[in-house]
Amino acid sequence: VEAWANLARSALEPNVFYEPWLLLPALRHLGAGADLRFALAYAPDPGRPHGPPVLCGFFPLERRRGYKGLPVSYLALWKHRYCSLGTPLVRAGCARACLEAFLDWLAGAADGSSLVELPFVTGEGPFHQAWTGLLDRRERPAFVHEHFTRAFFEPAADAEAYLSAALAAKRRKELRRKEKRLGELGRLEYRTLAPDGDAAAWIEGFLGLEARGWKGE
Numbered sequence: 001v002e003a004w005a006n007l008a009r010s011a012l013e014p015n016v017f018y019e020p021w022l023l024l025p026a027l028r029h030l031g032a033g034a035d036l037r038f039a040l041a042y043a044p045d046p047g048r049p050h051g052p053p054v055l056c057g058f059f060p061l062e063r064r065r066g067y068k069g070l071p072v073s074y075l076a077l078w079k080h081r082y083c084s085l086g087t088p089l090v091r092a093g094c095a096r097a098c099l100e101a102f103l104d105w106l107a108g109a110a111d112g113s114s115l116v117e118l119p120f121v122t123g124e125g126p127f128h129q130a131w132t133g134l135l136d137r138r139e140r141p142a143f144v145h146e147h148f149t150r151a152f153f154e155p156a157a158d159a160e161a162y163l164s165a166a167l168a169a170k171r172r173k174e175l176r177r178k179e180k181r182l183g184e185l186g187r188l189e190y191r192t193l194a195p196d197g198d199a200a201a202w203i204e205g206f207l208g209l210e211a212r213g214w215k216g217e
Contacts, residue, residue: 003055004089012092013127017083018060030080035063039105041098057098058089067115068145075106076117086120087127095130103134123147 001020008019016022027036041057062078065071077086090098106112122128123144135142156162163172182188193202210216 004058007055007058007089007091010091010093011089012095012130013087013090013122013125015085015087015089017085018058018087018089023060026080026083030082031078034078036078037061037063037111039102041101043094043097054091056091056094057102059102060088063113064117067117072115073113074115074117075113077119077121079119084120085122086118087122088118090127090130092126095126096134099130099134103138103140 001024004020008014017026039057039059039061040055041059042053043056045051045054060078061075063073064076065073067074077088079086106116107114118131121131132142134140156165167175179188193199
């Protein structure tokens with residue numbers, strides 16, 4: 001796990017959904033019934049020639065059958081229903097060698113596959129460039145069967161300016177009305193978690209509050 005976390009910190013492109021602290025709980029709670037396997041790419045550590053190898057690539061994969069109606073078996077990056085990004089973790093500085101090793105494994109290993117699907121990977125950026133460049137050099141066929149533009153949060157000068165631009169006047173008026181009604185039921189105050197605050201206590205308090213409502217039921 002330590003090597004895995006180190007890879008996540010040094011990845012060509014970050015993906016929080018494939019970091020150990022988030023993927024391990026997802027496996028426990030959402031991985032039932034999935035035919036999963038994990039490809040890990042290692043390389044010698046240039047700074048420690050006699051030390052352990054360095055983890056350079058992490059690819060969580062699922063064996064599936066029936067690609068778009070075709071009676072074939074294939075591998076796909078595993079994406080559970082709460083995962084909104086599928087870009088694998090590849091160490092910056094050795095991405096080309098890592099992806100070449102991954103492609104070699106797909107082609108030659110008994111558990112590999114001649115067909116692989118990469119759902120929800122970034123459509124631009126360093127990973128996309130490295131992956132498509134490798135496929136071009138090896139003359140491997142590839143196609144994009146779906147693409148979309150992701151939402152992007154662009155902060156404004158302050159929260160009030162952002163809300164004024166993001167919410168319609170009618171919606172802001174309704175929120176002010178609800179804020180006033182809530183204040184009539186008791187003391188209403190806003191608090192912000194400080195950088196050195198106890199986030200765990202805030203999370204537990206939030207989950208406790210949620211559990212007492214309809215979501216808990």
